[in-house]
Amino acid sequence: MNDRDALVSPRDMVSSGLCTGCGGCVSLAGGAQARMAWDADGQLKPQGDRRWHEGRSAPFSERCPFSPLAANEDAIAAMRFPQAPHADPWIGRFEAAYVGHAAEAGYREQGSSGGMVSWVAAELLRRKMVDGIAHVAPADPREGAFFRYRIARDQASLRGGAKSRYYPVEMSAVLREMREVPGRYAVVGIPCFIKAVHLACRSDPVLRERIAFTLGLVCGHMKSRHMVESFAWQMGLGIDEVREVDFRVKNPDRPANWYTARLARRDGEVRMRDWWHLVDGDWGSGFFQNRACDFCDDVVAETADISFGDAWVEPYSSDGRGTNVVVVRSPALHRMLEDGRTEGRLALDPIDAAFVRETQAAGFRQRREGLAYRLAWKRSGVKPRKRVAPERRHLPLRRKLVYRLRHCITRGSAVMFRLARWLRRPRVFILWGRAALALYQGLTYSRGRLGRVFDRTEAFLTRMR
Template sequence: MRKYNNVVKNVVDNNLCVGCGICEPVCPTDSLKIKLNQDGTYEPYIENNECDETGNCLKVCPFNPFPDEEVRTEDEISDKINIQGDHYGHSKAFGKYHSLHVGYAKTYREEASSGGIATWLLKKMLREKIVDAVITTVEDTSLNNRLFRYKIIDNPEQLDLSSKTKYYPIELSEVLRLSQNKQRNYALIGLPCSIKAIRLAQINDPEKWNHIIFTISIFCGGLKSSFFTEYLASKIGVKPNEITKSQYRVKNIDSSAGDYSFSCTKKGEQNPRILPMKEVGDMWGTGYFKPNACDFCEDLSGELADISLGDAWIPPYNQDGRGNSLIITRTVLAKQLISDGIAEKQLICDVITKNQAFLSQEGNYNHRRKGLSYRLKWAEKDNKIVPPKRTKKVFLENPIKAKIFRLRQRIQNESTFFWKMERNKMESNFEKNISATKKKLMFYTKLDHLFRKKYWIRKLKGK
């Protein structure tokens, strides 16, 4: 089955690359380079003819369609790295864990996306010299086609620059190369697929990669291509080459956590322009500007990280516009750091149950796991190559659900296709072009809701 032993042929050409960037620094012949492609996501390409097909790149790729049995899925990798030790809880939805909390960091919450736990934790690790430096994300508009990048930070005071969620592609190649130049220990924050890639690299070549001693995963409902930012900015009169200071989660502290805005500052202007996300409609459930790879990813929380941080989308926490974090620790060290933060009164946290943690990500789970079983079956039928998954392939019995998953895939493709066509036009036909599929999706989603018991219970309660 396998013809070529590199990621370009096996991953990129099968439309499975998510653009994490880790394949580049493991290439022994320096043949791979990473670029932002025409669809607004990163991908590797082969720059010279020196690829020796040793397959190092494939071994670290989170979307390798042909992994070895011992690293087949997150389950096997988790057993192999065994970061939890012997005593841990387990959830089918978010993997092994030591503790579950919802809460916030008193000092950083306001400037953060959720409860500010990520910024607090990275600062704590630097201040207490648990790590020498952290690998995190910052704004950088010095290159024409890039708004954010990864950066190594060793001064805790600089970490405020890195807080807040960036719904934007950010790749690791450059920073991982840099991290290997000095003999230092690092903490790294990233999406679940990036953490998986780091774990695969550590399994494959421990000596080279064990300098990353702590990993933080943010929960993920899917990546957004750079087109997402362009699309939002266009709604407030800012062209692609005029975007600076994008913020994706501007809080409305007088409202609920879900009522946030996008903002960016047009080049040459002082004040940000604001776009309440409720004016744009559902960008997440519909799959706008999402890479195909994300539809074949079943790790919503970062099961292989020391700690996972997300949003607490359950009452009463989701009613608080100041934001709360869902916190899942998976190692003894991570659990201890959170306990210390609570004891030192820097963190305000409630212990939550496994079911509460699940409910706070239920929508994400349904699309990623239930939808995946269906997408896998379709991929098999269409003879498409996809990586092995834990989720079983089945055709959905519910025809409405099946239609919804199919339409979401179509929105993904059409949003990218039409935006590419329309992004530089004065009068964009994007909304007109995508409206037929969007209307169909809205129709079937409504129909699906009508058949749900929960919908009627909420209606009867007047919510």
């Protein structure tokens, strides 16, 4: 570190909209000094005494995953996987990639996708390659959150945590536990969290020795906890009545990409709604997105030992049983997958980087051309340092408007939700959301009357040029 002026504090990162809520900084601090707490937008953010919160230090600046002084994903991956036979500008270094699912009974059925995350985690425990898996499991909402990170030390508790949680969680408690309790661990997480884990390991020899594997989840973006409350409103419930949330109910008879949300009430009654019929259910529109995700350039957890996503291409998207794409970077995990294939416990076919990229086409557009455009916008606070260069002239006007609108929906949904809650009028948010969604879908997919207006305007402007 040679530029002390460039050091940043937790407060700098939060106020600049660059905090992903990982909890890495809080795990470094003394228990009484700092904690992760909900902010007004329903995201988890670090809070603490003033000295800690505003203190600009080298250790923090090198460990916060979005700090401009932290090592980037390329540097971390180059150190971790120097022998990787493949290096791709989109998915990073890797040993091999696959499409498929866990064939062994129970995993695919209980997983959000092909059940591969739980299978690999279970196999790590079974082979005694680790003593515990840090992952995200349901929690008691009366204690403040529907989901939390915890360490699963046996098969039953691991399997109880299967499925994707599009809900803010943070790692400070599990990082502390791994530091305090000797053993070998694996961590499951979204790309920015896995990056935070590896940055922590660089400066913390105890964590470096104990965290043996990282299992990355491909990530579109993180949602706010307010999305669950909005889903509850739209299903005729108050958030205090909800006991359990399932973001993706599995139904083998419907395409995998037709998400259905399920909320269970305290009295046992269950309500379900397709995401399509929820105003905030179009993933690409950016409702309730964490602001930091606007500055993310890692789609597939490039620093993880292995990454898992959904195979969002046909015929897999239409297969409601769920299918993973898997990118493996650790030779030990590569051998584990090959053993699983040989033993008939995994149904995986080898694929190349282009196939993986195609399955995440929308995520890569948002994190490459979209990121380049957003980086060119004027903004105050800490300047993010990314592997993508700022560029404002590479996109047609309509595409720029899509990125502008998505950003406005992210910010607008946070504000309108708070207003509706303050007024105790959920309809204020729902009506605003409906209008914002119609505008977004008209602009992006030429849907509806607004879509025709955008198409005609675009054709007119093209003719005038």
